[in-house]
Amino acid sequence: MRAATLDRRNFLLGAAGGALAVVAATACSRVGLGAEPDGGTLLERLRERGEVRVGFANESPYGFINSEAELTGESPEVARVIYQRLGVERLVPIPSEFGALISGLKVGLFDMIGAGMSVTPSRCEEVLFTNPHFIAPAAFLVPAGNPQGIRTFEDVAAKPDFRLGVLIGAVEADYAEASGVPASRITPYADQPSGLDAVLTDRVDGFALTTISLKDALSKRQDAPLEITPGFVPIVQGRPEYTAGAFAFLPDQTNIVNAFNQQLAELKASGELLRIMAPFGFSQEEMTNLTSAELCSAPAS
Structure with missing residues (x-):
């Protein structure tokens, strides 16, 4: 147990250190760049790289590093299935404090937030959410x-x-x-x-x-x-105020969000979404057909 804890801690410290380097490099590459036109090219770039950088808050059961230093949780496991269907094979975990996830996405620290983040009108002003894949009271x-x-x-x-x-x-x-x-x-x-x-x-x-x-x-x-x-x-x-969790992207990346939503809808319809999430404590009661458009248009609290 002690060795597993140390391995996990070293992973997080190492990943956080690497993340800072990514921030610096990415920030330089993004300076002066506006929004991508025509829905963005993120999906094509991820397919070329063969991997997607996922920002997570190390919060169980949503997204966390297990004792084998592997990224797991409901959000990473759902994302892993969807990305494989979209032609992206590997998830690269980038840890962050929950309150810093949106700012990390904005500076290019990661490509997507996969932390069970709740869709709220104020957050919708900063990021583009997929449709939610669960609801939790x-x-x-x-x-x-x-x-x-x-x-x-x-x-x-x-x-x-x-x-x-x-x-x-x-x-x-x-x-x-x-x-x-x-x-x-x-x-x-x-x-x-x-x-x-x-x-x-x-x-x-x-x-x-x-x-x-x-x-x-x-x-x-x-x-x-x-x-x-x-x-x-x-x-x-x-x-x-429904607490509905979803994945988040930069606002200009509508193409990948549309593709993600299509795959997510298929997982919901087939029942595979619940099968993926059940090991993390989710049941039929947490499944939802709410859309991000509905949640984003609600008056801000």
């Missing part, structure tokens, strides 16, 4: 028995002493603030284990994330005296 990780009885962000807002933890860059902070939770009562954490530990050590009273993420985090700490509240869809300005 929100929930809270709380002490066993849910002593404060919270079930929604409105419940958190109504309790002036409730301290809420969220993941850096994730949508839950926006949902909480839109529901009336002051920013002063919201603490961001870098990853799921940090949020879980914050609840355990009474630094926060609850940690908000998707049910899928929280179940995965708690499965690794089954002895922890914690529980997950029932899942719910946040309501912001009277509208449901």
Whole structure:
């Protein structure tokens, strides 16, 4: 176990160091260049290279490095199948903090974000999303028995002493603030284990994330005296805010997004998408036919 952990850590450190070099080189090559015309040529370039650089946040079960230093998770595995169908054989993992994924894509650090990123109107202004391949309700990780009885962000807002933890860059902070939770009562954490530990050590009273993420985090700490509240869809300005995960590209790359969406639709129709994602805790309940156009056109919270 110790050796596997060290291997994984060395992989991440090495990949991060290499990523910085890629940023520098790519930034120089992109300076002064505008958007590609006619839907972009990314797919053709990836086919020539035979590989695609995937930005991920090392967040299980969405995209993470396993003990064998291999990129896996629902997003990489779905992407791997689709890219093979599109004639691109290899995925190159580029780790990033979740909150830095969009900026990393913009400077050319990677070709695509594959991290289960939620489609929101504000993000749609910066990147081009594929159609989502899953939907996941929100929930809270709380002490066993849910002593404060919270079930929604409105419940958190109504309790002036409730301290809420969220993941850096994730949508839950926006949902909480839109529901009336002051920013002063919201603490961001870098990853799921940090949020879980914050609840355990009474630094926060609850940690908000998707049910899928929280179940995965708690499965690794089954002895922890914690529980997950029932899942719910946040309501912001009277509208449901669906947490629907998708892949993201630069806004000028409509050709590859169209090709990706076509393959994704075929995976959904055949049931293969669920078969790919099931090992990571996904079920039929998380499958969706929502489109990125629907999610991008919703009013910003």
